[in-house]
Amino acid sequence: MRTEASIARVVIDVRTRALDEPFDYAIPAPLAHQVSIGCPVLVPLGGRRAVGFVVGLGNESRYDNLKPIESVLGESLSRADAYELARWIADEYASPLAEAMRLFLPPGGTPKVVRRESDGVVTWDLVRPSVSAAEDRVVTLLDSAFEPRAGARLQRSIIDALRMGPVTSGELAVEFGAVAAALKTLEQRGAIEVTARRRWRGESGRAREDTAHTLTKAQSAAVETIAASAGAVVVLEGVTGSGKTEVYLRAIERTLGAGRDAIVLVPEISLTPQTVGRFRARFGNLVAVLHSRLSVGERFDQWSLVAQGDAKVVVGARSALFAPVRDLGLIIIDEEHEASYKQGSAPRYHARDVAAHIAHDSDITVVLGSATPSMEARAAVDEGRWVSARLPERVTAHGLPEVRVVDMGAEFGDGNRSMFSSVMSDAIDAVSDRKSKGVLFLNRRGFASFLLCRECGFVPRCQNCSVSLTYHERGDRLTCHHCGHTEPTPVSCPRCQSPYLRRFGAGTQRVEDEIHARWPELPVVRMDADTTSGKGGHERALAAFEDLASGLLLGTQMVAKGLDYPEVTLVGVINADTTMHLPDFRAAERTYQLLEQVSGRAGRGEDPGLVVIQTYWPDHPAIRAVAARDAEILYTEERELRSSVGWAPYRRIANIVISGENSATVTSHSVVLGEALSEALPDGWEVLGPSDAALARVKRAYRRHIVLKAPPGAALGPYVRAVLARCPAPPGVAVAPDIDPMDFL
Numbered sequence: 001m002r003t004e005a006s007i008a009r010v011v012i013d014v015r016t017r018a019l020d021e022p023f024d025y026a027i028p029a030p031l032a033h034q035v036s037i038g039c040p041v042l043v044p045l046g047g048r049r050a051v052g053f054v055v056g057l058g059n060e061s062r063y064d065n066l067k068p069i070e071s072v073l074g075e076s077l078s079r080a081d082a083y084e085l086a087r088w089i090a091d092e093y094a095s096p097l098a099e100a101m102r103l104f105l106p107p108g109g110t111p112k113v114v115r116r117e118s119d120g121v122v123t124w125d126l127v128r129p130s131v132s133a134a135e136d137r138v139v140t141l142l143d144s145a146f147e148p149r150a151g152a153r154l155q156r157s158i159i160d161a162l163r164m165g166p167v168t169s170g171e172l173a174v175e176f177g178a179v180a181a182a183l184k185t186l187e188q189r190g191a192i193e194v195t196a197r198r199r200w201r202g203e204s205g206r207a208r209e210d211t212a213h214t215l216t217k218a219q220s221a222a223v224e225t226i227a228a229s230a231g232a233v234v235v236l237e238g239v240t241g242s243g244k245t246e247v248y249l250r251a252i253e254r255t256l257g258a259g260r261d262a263i264v265l266v267p268e269i270s271l272t273p274q275t276v277g278r279f280r281a282r283f284g285n286l287v288a289v290l291h292s293r294l295s296v297g298e299r300f301d302q303w304s305l306v307a308q309g310d311a312k313v314v315v316g317a318r319s320a321l322f323a324p325v326r327d328l329g330l331i332i333i334d335e336e337h338e339a340s341y342k343q344g345s346a347p348r349y350h351a352r353d354v355a356a357h358i359a360h361d362s363d364i365t366v367v368l369g370s371a372t373p374s375m376e377a378r379a380a381v382d383e384g385r386w387v388s389a390r391l392p393e394r395v396t397a398h399g400l401p402e403v404r405v406v407d408m409g410a411e412f413g414d415g416n417r418s419m420f421s422s423v424m425s426d427a428i429d430a431v432s433d434r435k436s437k438g439v440l441f442l443n444r445r446g447f448a449s450f451l452l453c454r455e456c457g458f459v460p461r462c463q464n465c466s467v468s469l470t471y472h473e474r475g476d477r478l479t480c481h482h483c484g485h486t487e488p489t490p491v492s493c494p495r496c497q498s499p500y501l502r503r504f505g506a507g508t509q510r511v512e513d514e515i516h517a518r519w520p521e522l523p524v525v526r527m528d529a530d531t532t533s534g535k536g537g538h539e540r541a542l543a544a545f546e547d548l549a550s551g552l553l554l555g556t557q558m559v560a561k562g563l564d565y566p567e568v569t570l571v572g573v574i575n576a577d578t579t580m581h582l583p584d585f586r587a588a589e590r591t592y593q594l595l596e597q598v599s600g601r602a603g604r605g606e607d608p609g610l611v612v613i614q615t616y617w618p619d620h621p622a623i624r625a626v627a628a629r630d631a632e633i634l635y636t637e638e639r640e641l642r643s644s645v646g647w648a649p650y651r652r653i654a655n656i657v658i659s660g661e662n663s664a665t666v667t668s669h670s671v672v673l674g675e676a677l678s679e680a681l682p683d684g685w686e687v688l689g690p691s692d693a694a695l696a697r698v699k700r701a702y703r704r705h706i707v708l709k710a711p712p713g714a715a716l717g718p719y720v721r722a723v724l725a726r727c728p729a730p731p732g733v734a735v736a737p738d739i740d741p742m743d744f745l
Contacts, residue, residue, distance in 0.1 A: 240600020
């Protein structure tokens, strides 16, 4: 809303905690009708210029002699609640305010000021956005009787082409070559009209048939619960294949019917092609897509469609939560337990918790859907803070697939040295014989290495922290990255004295080679970071698998979630143990969630499904919970363990990482911060460290960390933020606070 206010409150777009409050600037009379809340402006800042964003307007200031705004750089960039929400995020997650404001800006479409130095002279120059709206030049015939002069064959060809209807100048150029001069002549003579038309770059994908069906009683009850929960958070817990997506679609239909907008978050961009297909089949061009696999221009156009009100349903990854919707009524977070909803760089927000804050004191409903809700969501339901809705059964006739757990230690003892157990081999044989499809899941995460005895399944663990010890090749040692305990790598298994103590893990390429060697007739589509790194890689891989008459989809975590192919009868987990042994208090929960999610890919059609889980730890609570279809086997134990040692959700956690290329400086500043955090520590709070981080050195930077624990609901972010403001990092040292971290790596 524009106004003739004389003063603008401006957040400076500079990444520093020293500029965390808005500055007052005078609005010159010529700009009075241009300045509006949310618009970017160019302002003086000390001896330089800077870009800022208007977050407030008024006619009074505590300060005299205000500097004037130099210019308005564009239209309002963000939605009405942008500043209040950015302010909350900055406080809650101990981040600079400018970082939080950037969440609301259009992709690649914001101006910035850069420092340039030439011949000893420093200037601060404005750089306009590199991305803008794309346009087509549309050519329309105005005078069908127009006759070009003799010999003007190109003009005559253009006139003949336009008699069939308007075309773009680009299409004419493809047909006839260089046409600019001819078009200019024809336009000057009044024969044609050339107009600019916005061209939308956007997400395209396979068209999918709308699969609306009659709701089950549980689905109907869930839809009604959501409709009756304005301003609340609803945890929709439904077994895999129970029809959660149809519940989402019905809830969105009601939201659109009330004239409001909806945002749907998916945990990974690999899910977007299939998810978008379902939503576009139901809502058509009302759907916009926002995720990182789109080009910057495509994201800018999708963002613009939302800002203009042409798109009413936004589907995308974590950042889509900040899309410029006009009247938000519903936020859906699918697979809410996923760690990808936590931002890895400042501001390190969690989309689930930001959405819950948005719903607080509003009439916006938040739906958190999952077959395996997070411990945080379960605790909120148990405490009555969030509402529960359940889908306990599949919508298909066969129900949940059979689960078979294979003890790989016993297989090894019986002489099987293959990565495939006899049960897994028989199951793949059956896929080949029946000409059906299967999904093979390789449970693997990057650097995390641990030792495992291939005979008895023993994994060395920390005696203090109940987590596995991480193997470090340099020094040949095992280390706990929670408490710092270290010990030499044993030569043989401490439990059974077997010499077969090895680092655990195998790559997808090795598994693919083994499949080709043993089942040469069976096509394999590999879906991992290597095969999906390019634009459209995820969609191409899924399309290739969808087009197979029979075959296997082999992949890592990205095949575990959201895939819905009725012809998949087998899910095979090559190695269930990797995530069990990560140096992370969430390891057991994540293992259960992954295994339950991937097992849900089987048996979604007419044929029954089979899940084969290979493990060296068949008695682990996560394995037993999946096999028995009883989550409480795991969660009862997890509640007791976490509450006794003080981990989330029974304590709030902050992990503060200090890094830099000078080890002594990093160590010194970590001690300073540790002492500052401990100085006025509230009752019930605890500081652990400083100590070396799990990754003690990355890209030449030494890393140490401090862990801060506080009671649930404590104002952890503001406390950390205040301490960091009092203790600025020395040159060459970076401090990265992570409030409510998902891991400690």
